[in-house]
Amino acid sequence: DYDPGTQDVKYKCVYYDKEKKTWETEGCETKSVDKTRGGQVSCECNHMTSFAILMSLDPIPDYLEVIQSQITSPLLGFSLFCLLFMIGTIIPFKALRSTRSMKIHLSLAGSQCFAITIFLLTNLNGVIGDDAPWMCKGIAILMDYSYLVVFMWTVVESVIMYISLVQVFGGHISRYMLKFNLFCWITPLLSPLTAFF
Secondary structure (H helix, E strand, O other), X not given: OOOOOOOOEEEEEEEEEOOOOEEEOOOEEEEEEEXXXXXXXXXXXXXXXXXXXXXXXXXXXXXXXXXXXXXXHHHHHHHHHHHHHHHHHHOOOHHHHOOHHHHHXXXXXXXXXXXXXXXXXXXXOOOOOOOOHHHHHHHHHHHHHHHHHHXXXXXXXXXXXXXXXXXXXXXXXXXXXXXXXXXXXXXXXXXXXXXXX
8 A cells, every 4th residue: 555654655746748748847836745645746737738647656666576576477487387277188088169158268367377378578688779779669569469359359258248147048159259250350450450540
């Protein structure tokens, strides 16, 4: 939980420059910060634009960043192993993998494997250099896309559960896997493509 009285937080009054597409401080001044009243901040700006208050905690110490990476990567690696083990266990059994719910489970697991792999690639040291901003942008697009795909498969899983448990009769969807795949893999493209380009 955030406690303005105990944590050292820096407040900055800024406005959004549409041409530069960045937050700027020119013409905005942070007048006062009252930590006793829940971090109340007063700003003065000499122009009428969209403005905000940016808050930043002190940077995370290097040793905590290393510990966080040492915990995150192995646990995600273990999750990836378990997902691949589940997929590998189900695939050989045709009767099991041919049911509608199992096809959707496998698709959800596959999308989770994709998302975890993309996230683990970001933790490789030296992969993204300062001289390759396009690579950073590409990985950000892939991460955004992969998590949206997982979310879409979760939505499909929920809808199918609803149809199976509540609606029961009349729950047939013709060519459902084609429709679900198009929905789950194509629809999420809209967000990263419109946000980054």
